[in-house]
Amino acid sequence: MNVTGDQALVKKLNKSIVLERIRLHAPLSRAQLSSQTGLNKATISNLVAELIAEGLVYETGLGESSGGRKPLMLLFNSRAGFVIGIEVSVQYIQGALTDLAGAIETELTLPLSQHDPAFVMEQILKLIRQLMQAAPPSPHDIVGIGLGVPGMVDESGTVLFAPNLGWGEVPLRQQLETELGLPVVVDNEANAGAQGELYYGMDGEHRQLVRDLVYISAGSGIGAGIMIDGKPYQGAWGYAGETGHMTIDWNGRSCSCGSRGCWELYASEKAYTAPALALPAYRTAELLPFARHGDANTLSVFQDIGQYLGVGIANIVNSLNPEMLIIGGPLAEARPWLEQRMREAIDQRALPYHRRQLQIRFSTLGSRSTMLGAAYAATAPFLGRVRVSM
Ligand SMILES: [Zn+2]
Incomplete structure (x- = not known):
């Protein structure tokens, strides 16, 4: 068959729309796909036949009928690859x-x-x-x-x-x-x-609704993944999100980046190495047992980190006005000891309209988000x- 480039492109777009619909909303019948996408039944039948031939979609059981023969339902084959x-x-x-x-x-x-x-x-x-x-x-x-x-x-x-x-x-x-x-x-x-938190860490309803999200990864440093209107915000050359190096103390400690007083010196695992602290360990996972046993030194470091996390988060919230902010990375596991101070600092510093509907969560995927x-x-x-x- 002789087909122009435009027709091929339109077909390709329609096919990916149909696949996405099945992927996110299955089980669906061909009739439901047709009414939900606005594509006619013959087009749906052709595209579905191709998706079945490629192993991406399969038919299962019988759905509800609105009179007449019960339709076969379509499902996404998530194990096609x-x-x-x-x-x-x-x-x-x-x-x-x-x-x-x-x-x-x-x-x-x-x-x-x-x-x-x-x-x-x-x-x-x-x-x-x-x-x-x-x-x-x-x-x-x-x-x-x-x-x-x-x-x-x-x-x-x-x-x-x-x-x-x-x-x-x-x-x-x-x-x-x-x-x-x-x-x-x-x-x-x-x-x-x-992206891990948005696509695999939320139920379908939230995944559809959340468009402006900031994910804070707090571990050996701090980085932020910024999603604006459902897309990752990369900046002009791809370097956006280096929030760990925003200055929160203009005359603070020197940072490996060449600046001073960077956020991650106070709110990431880098805080463990501050002079005069003498902690029993320098990784969050190793400090957690000390916190559970009430080690005063460890508890006070986690509380300070919570407060500093809150200060930086308030800066981000005031700048970007996200609807959801998720804290992930190794430090998220210290949540029981840092969350209260963190939330207090956000409440004190984020502007009232910015925090009114803001949802603050800890990662649901834990160390698997990235x-x-x-x-x-x-x-x-x-x-x-x-x-x-x-
Ligand atoms: Zn720095």
Whole structure:
């Protein structure tokens, strides 16, 4: 058949609309799809037939009839393919094999003893290959790989600057695609975390409604993933969200970025190393047992961190007016000891109209937000470029 480019494009768009409708609202009949999308029944039938042939949609049971024959219902086959989502942290790499709806099939963690890019690349490849071997048979097999890294990443997937890894200009995406022959997406860990929370951490109703969201990742530093009108806000060159380096004490301690008094010196794990503190450990996970046993030193550090977190969050809320703000990363696990001070500081400093309907939550995915957000980022291009046959 001879078809113009425009027709092919329209068909492709319609097909991805139909797939998305089934993915988010199944079970649906062909008649329901037709009335919900405005596409006529013949078009729906053709597109659904293609999606079934590709293994992305399947028919099940009989639905309710409004008179006449009961219709077959359509469901999304989330196991038509798999993706791998990876978070590179300072002390470890964690990865998951997930299906196309973010359900975790297998999960692995490798410790990182050093940060030399060649060594880290070797470990990433080792993790990916182990996860690939765990993939069950499926029509599309592994459709992509997503990574969240603690640094600034440009559009080509090159890590430009990752101070906590000591990296500059590492072409991560290009190297992995060459090595594996699969599409790779690389993003900053906080941006990935924001997507993980939005797409896999909320029930369907919230996911549809929340458009302006800030995800604060508080761990070895602080980064923010900003979603504006449902899309990640990257800034002009992709570097937005470095909130950890906003100044909250103009004459404060020196920061590795070259400035002074940066937020993350007071509100991330960097606060543990402040002079005169002498804490029993320097990682949140190791401090939690001390907090549970009422260690006064640890409790007072968590309360101070809570207060400082609240101060920075109030600045962000006043600047961006988000409808939801989610706190994630390792420090979210210290919630019982820092939440009250944090909320008090936000109440004292955020402007009244800004905080009136603001929802503040802690991450529902815990330490998995970035990994699952990276998996989502690898899934979205596959679902969006479902092929059209003419
Ligand atoms: Zn700084």
